[in-house]
Amino acid sequence: MAVTTGKPFVGRFGVHIAVLVFVVIWTIPTLGILVSSLRDKDQIVASGWWNSFASSSQTEAGRLPAASTQTQKDGKYVIEGNIFGDGAKRAISAFGVKAAAPTQYPAGTPADLGDGVTLQVNADGSFVLASPKAFEGDRGQRIYFASSAPPKFTTDNYQTVLFSEGIGRSFMNSLTVTIPATVIPILIAAFAAYALAWMRFPGRALLIAVIIGLLVVPLQMSLIPLLRLYNGVGTFFGVPSKTYLGIWLAHTGFGLPFAIYLLRSYIAGLPREIMESARIDGASDFEIFVKIVLPLSFPVLASFAIFQFLWVWNDLLVAMVFLGTAPDQIVLTAKLNALLGSRGGNWEILTTSAFITIIVPLIVFFSLQRYFVRGLLAGSVKGG
Amino acid sequence: MATQIFSAIFVIIVGVGGCVAYFWGANKLLDLIFPSRGVSGTAAVNNLRRQGLVRPWLFVGPALIILTIYLIYPVIATLWLSVFDRGGTSFVGLANYEWALRDQDLRNSILNNILWLAVVPAACTFLGLIIAVLTDKIWWGTIAKSLIFLPLAISFVGASVIWKFIYEYRGEGQIQIGLLNAVIQHFGGQPQVWISLPFWNNFFLMIILIWIQTGFAMVILSSALRGIPEETLEAAVIDGANPFQIFWKIMVPQIWGTIAVVWTTITILVLKVFDIVLTMTNGQWNSQVLANLMFDWMFRGGGDFGRGATIAIIIMIAVIPIMIWNIRQANKETGGH
Numbered sequence: 001m002a003v004t005t006g007k008p009f010v011g012r013f014g015v016h017i018a019v020l021v022f023v024v025i026w027t028i029p030t031l032g033i034l035v036s037s038l039r040d041k042d043q044i045v046a047s048g049w050w051n052s053f054a055s056s057s058q059t060e061a062g063r064l065p066a067a068s069t070q071t072q073k074d075g076k077y078v079i080e081g082n083i084f085g086d087g088a089k090r091a092i093s094a095f096g097v098k099a100a101a102p103t104q105y106p107a108g109t110p111a112d113l114g115d116g117v118t119l120q121v122n123a124d125g126s127f128v129l130a131s132p133k134a135f136e137g138d139r140g141q142r143i144y145f146a147s148s149a150p151p152k153f154t155t156d157n158y159q160t161v162l163f164s165e166g167i168g169r170s171f172m173n174s175l176t177v178t179i180p181a182t183v184i185p186i187l188i189a190a191f192a193a194y195a196l197a198w199m200r201f202p203g204r205a206l207l208i209a210v211i212i213g214l215l216v217v218p219l220q221m222s223l224i225p226l227l228r229l230y231n232g233v234g235t236f237f238g239v240p241s242k243t244y245l246g247i248w249l250a251h252t253g254f255g256l257p258f259a260i261y262l263l264r265s266y267i268a269g270l271p272r273e274i275m276e277s278a279r280i281d282g283a284s285d286f287e288i289f290v291k292i293v294l295p296l297s298f299p300v301l302a303s304f305a306i307f308q309f310l311w312v313w314n315d316l317l318v319a320m321v322f323l324g325t326a327p328d329q330i331v332l333t334a335k336l337n338a339l340l341g342s343r344g345g346n347w348e349i350l351t352t353s354a355f356i357t358i359i360v361p362l363i364v365f366f367s368l369q370r371y372f373v374r375g376l377l378a379g380s381v382k383g384g
Numbered sequence: 385m386a387t388q389i390f391s392a393i394f395v396i397i398v399g400v401g402g403c404v405a406y407f408w409g410a411n412k413l414l415d416l417i418f419p420s421r422g423v424s425g426t427a428a429v430n431n432l433r434r435q436g437l438v439r440p441w442l443f444v445g446p447a448l449i450i451l452t453i454y455l456i457y458p459v460i461a462t463l464w465l466s467v468f469d470r471g472g473t474s475f476v477g478l479a480n481y482e483w484a485l486r487d488q489d490l491r492n493s494i495l496n497n498i499l500w501l502a503v504v505p506a507a508c509t510f511l512g513l514i515i516a517v518l519t520d521k522i523w524w525g526t527i528a529k530s531l532i533f534l535p536l537a538i539s540f541v542g543a544s545v546i547w548k549f550i551y552e553y554r555g556e557g558q559i560q561i562g563l564l565n566a567v568i569q570h571f572g573g574q575p576q577v578w579i580s581l582p583f584w585n586n587f588f589l590m591i592i593l594i595w596i597q598t599g600f601a602m603v604i605l606s607s608a609l610r611g612i613p614e615e616t617l618e619a620a621v622i623d624g625a626n627p628f629q630i631f632w633k634i635m636v637p638q639i640w641g642t643i644a645v646v647w648t649t650i651t652i653l654v655l656k657v658f659d660i661v662l663t664m665t666n667g668q669w670n671s672q673v674l675a676n677l678m679f680d681w682m683f684r685g686g687g688d689f690g691r692g693a694t695i696a697i698i699i700m701i702a703v704i705p706i707m708i709w710n711i712r713q714a715n716k717e718t719g720g721h
Contacts, residue, residue, distance in 0.1 A: 026532045176392040184399040195443035220696040225461035253454025286411040314539030333541045354545035365537035
């Protein structure tokens with residue numbers, strides 16, 4: 001498919017640039033939350049994450065201590081101290097006393113505020129306000145200053161969200177939901193797929209059509225009746241209606257049409273000769289399935305397992321309907337959604353939680369991409 | 385938590401063990417009831433025939449039962465519930481559908497859904513096709529494809545957080561920590577609260593789904609492009625076609641079927657889009673869509689199952705044409721095999 005253009009060099013160069021632009025647009029959003037999740041939480045709000053490797057500078061406003069703290073020194077009234085108090089120190093580059101000119105004076109030089117009053121703010125935050133007359137009033141001098149802090153990266157955010165925001169617990173809940181819901185459908189679907197591909201029985205064509213139809217039935221059609229069913233079962237047996245067992249079965253049911261469809265199209269494509277020679281040797285359908293079909297189908301079983309894993313891990317709707325929101329049941333996606341409501345502005349918590357939510361799928365995806373792509377192609381190109 | 389992990393492991397063992405035990409046991413039982421070995425010729429033939437009648441149902445049985453409970457019964461029950469009141473107890477006839485015709489929220493949701501349907505599948509397919517063609521020509525195309533493909537593994541909620549951070553708004557003149565507003569402020573524009581701009585906010589939500597799904601379109605279309613016979617392209621080059629003509633007149637027509645598959649797959653996804661709207665706006669500022677509206681009615685004020693079911697049916701009706709097309713295609717290709 002090497003289509004050469006009239007101007008090979010310019011054409012090639014253009015292609016490289018175009019692809020680069022696409023790649024940058026597609027990766028930058030994810031990079032943004034990864035970088036932010038590792039930043040100090042004060043710096044996240046002080047500068048854009050793309051500036052995180054530069055010192056972050058910000059303009060702040062503060063008030064100097066009131067007149068009551070003044071001392072007399074060399075015949076002048078002096079108020080001294082440090083703008084940052086005992087808190088984290090940043091480097092001050094400039095300061096001012098008017099909101100309109102917050103960086104009027106460079107740090108380290110005395111500024112004349114009029115009436116003989118001078119103010120000097122040093123880079124480390126220490127200041128000296130001196131006046132020939134006594135200061136009055138109980139509100140201190142308003143000041144503005146620009147400060148910068150060196151880039152600071154930390155894993156504190158991860159500790160916070162994992163252990164105090166409940167993300168760690170939700171991570172375990174997500175694993176609890178996902179692994180059984182991935183494993184259980186495989187065998188059930190494989191047997192059905194084999195029967196639909198290689199056994200003759202009345203109603204088979206209809207069953208295949210029904211499964212292909214069910215592939216696209218929106219989940220929304222199932223939710224209300226199942227919710228009623230679960231509530232009914234719960235009341236009847238006096239057990240909670242929102243249980244892990246309930247969601248395992250629900251995910252199994254919702255995953256089955258795709259599983260059967262995907263496995264059937266693969267198993268139907270296995271060479272007929274293998275099946276027939278095994279049958280002539282006296283093998284039953286059960287033996288053919290277990291000894292020949294199952295081992296040969298490993299790649300497609302892996303494809304389905306990855307799909308189901310990603311789908312269940314990333315699911316929000318089913319989890320919100322069939323599981324509770326208490327800490328012992330809330331899964332990562334639901335927890336992240338709850339945090340968006342309760343911690344809307346705390347980007348250090350949101351970005352870190354989001355990254356923890358997506359890291360497992362990304363690892364699965366990158367390590368098993370080959371199977372994933374194969375499943376994708378088999379699932380959508382063949383048959384439709 | 386220990387009990388939780390233990391019960392999960394227990395379920396895997398019981399679930400898988402139970403499946404194995406069922407399939408193996410049922411099969412064994414069938415051999416015992418209708419023995420084909422160690423009996424006379426005619427009896428063996430008869431028993432083999434009987435086994436052949438029963439065994440397929442043993443194989444498809446568990447799947448069939450689960451599908452019936454979780455998908456087939458609910459579809460019928462939803463239809464049924466849509467003519468009942470909020471508690472699902474008293475028959476109201478077509479009152480819910482009448483409500484659906486008049487309700488302003490629902491009308492807005494349908495309009496927004498139509499907007500999504502018009503933009504997202506087209507954008508994903510178009511971008512996916514362009515990226516597939518471009519990455520095929522360069523040595524680092526595989527890496528580029530992997531990176532563009534990556535968002536497909538990210539949950540809609542995760543993607544919503546990622547993009548909400550990009551759309552983050554701080555008052556004018558302040559330091560913008562959202563990338564989009566920072567870029568706009570850098571070039572002297574006005575920062576905006578993107579997700580609450582009526583009408584346009586729909587597009588900012590759509591971008592998230594496009595970002596996720598373009599990789600899907602790209603992978604499928606890229607594989608279809610590889611299947612185009614080399615000779616057709618060479619012939620076009622010899623005839624003096626320029627790259628655009630080759631793309632539109634030689635390549636696109638040959639992968640038309642695949643484009644249709646990608647388009648319909650994304651269309652179905654768009655009809656069901658829920659997570660993105662819930663997490664970004666929860667339908668505020670005129671960004672409501674059907675799936676989120678239905679979820680809302682399911683739980684609003686204790687839940688209105690009748691109206692919820694009616695909205696589900698509206699989504700289903702939109703899916704039915706694609707469903708029929710899919711079944712027809714599958715029948716054509718398998719020829720009943």
